Amino acid sequence: MTAPASSLGAARERFAHWLFGQALPVWASVGCDGDKTAPALLGAQECLTLAGEPAFPGFKRVRVQARQLFVFSWAALRGWPEGAARAEGIFRFLLHARQADGGWARRLSRTGAVLDPTADLYDLAFVVFALAWYGRLEGSSGQAVQSARATLGWIVQAMSLPDGGFLNCLPDAGEDRQQNPHMHLFEAVLALYQTTGDEKDLALAHAIYALFSTRFQDAETGTLGEYFGPDWQPAAGAAGQWVEPGHHFEWVWLLHAYRGLTGVDTTRQAHALYSFARQHGVAAATGLVHDALDRHGTVIKDGFRLWVQGEALRGLLSHAPEQDAALAVTVATNLLDRYFINCPPGTWIDQLDGQGRGVADRIPTSSLYHIVTAYESLDQAVGHGATGGG
16 A cells, blocks of 8 residues: 555645644743753753643753754754754753763753763763764864764773673663664764764774674564673563564664665665564554564553654655555654644653553653654655755
């Protein structure tokens, strides 16, 4: 079944109207933390209450600040008027997390004091990703790109493991190794290369792709593992069987992006991920994408996070834009009609339960990264390059 291009285009128009007309204005005002003269002086809010007001939980995660730096850098590059100023404010606030040894703290106070100096690979990946995007505003010879390169160098020097990959955190807490922060580091390195065009900035992507090929993706089932032991074998027990359709779709998009930048043929690997997630991860009745399965495709977490739907849209449009256009329209429409309603305008419901009912207790700022990247894929698929008036 193929949806007409007009259906995808209509979804894109509705999405653009909501994103540029409602969401970005909300998150540039109440979603930032500052005063009238400098609305992002204290960066971005960690989350909002269900009433759409700042929740002030007493901390700000660095990953959230980095994601919002990406969002407003992207918006500025799309011509959205307030994007550049918000990006600059968040960038200045984010610098409070930079440590003297070259790492970055994991958690700050509302005003920027370090609450948790742990170097977390997940947060570091988003720092590099955000700096790469802000570098497109600042220029590739500016502070942001220099800091992104220095951070990658620090990760390699301080967090590398002898058999490939990196520690989850430093100090090391001895937890299972995880693919997820490596995936986002892969994404960050690709973004940095797209900013600079310098082949040296792509080097780490090749190493992470090798780890994906030999460790993360199971050769027999084609599934993507989440948790691993110290030898990069699947973790013992249920953790080693846990797989997430959202990450399958996210890697599909990333593998196609990597192929486009390097010429490395990732088609077979992307297809295996896509086929599993498409067959087992999508609820037939609604088109909603499940949070978690086991390696046999059995649902083991009965719910539907917002971010999973966004990554599914990216995967669908990058891998099977014609074959699965109808499903892509359904996924985009689900976002608009299930997640972006029954909440304050410009915000979202972050979690639906197995019956499709909202169960979130807050509005997390972090979801906007997934929303923007999903919209970007939809916009590119339709063939537009609309700016802030879209």
